[in-house]
Amino acid sequence: MSKILIVEDDKDIAELERDYLEASGFDTAIAPDGRRGLSLARSGGFDLVILDLMLPGEDGLSVCRSIRExxxxxxxxxTARSEDIDVIRGLGTGANDYVTKPFSPSVLVARVKACLASAERASNAAAPAVDTNKPQVDDIVFGDVRICPASHVVRVADSEVALTNREYELLLFLAQRPDTVFSRQALYQRVWGEDAVGDGSTVTVHVNRLREKLERNPANPTLIQTVRGAGYILRSNDNM
Structure with a gap:
């Protein structure tokens, strides 16, 4: 049974989230402020954290950043805010997904399940079963960037780069389909899953984070490029 930490200062909302999650088979714990939430998150034992942006003691962005360390x-x-900048800040500090208040509890449960499923897929990919009868998966190389599907490792100029599960999945998806343009919506459906709930801004933030980690000049990317009005494309070595 997956255990979910709810960091929420509004008691009614926290209890509503708890009730829906537990009705869906999850175990839960509630922290009423940022400091308590961070303490519980650091203690381990949780499979996912639902983190409110506006919290007493320590705000959600700070808590998220500390957890990610x-x-x-x-x-x-x-978040109760709907501005794109708040979404971008949340995802930029390491959040995997977001929901905006007011939200349907069933939507929150769906996103929890989608995030957990993604984490499980990434974990299985990182530690694949050994089968000597199957051919080894070749590394994928674009300039200084080397993607190692067998070990779930990405290197830039021989230095390993730390990517989140979703960043890795997005990079691998594009790398396996070089020189092909995908819209933000198409990438969200293909990488996050057909049943995932969200929008294209999530893809934009993850692309920007990949550029910061992989590109020599993120402001002028040569690997993952924007095709104005169409989406994103990962350029092959011949077209970089």
């Missing part, structure tokens, strides 16, 4: 646990940010 030590843990790759999936984080869903909850």
């Amino acid at each position: 030590r843990s790759g646990v999936p984080i869903i940010m909850v």
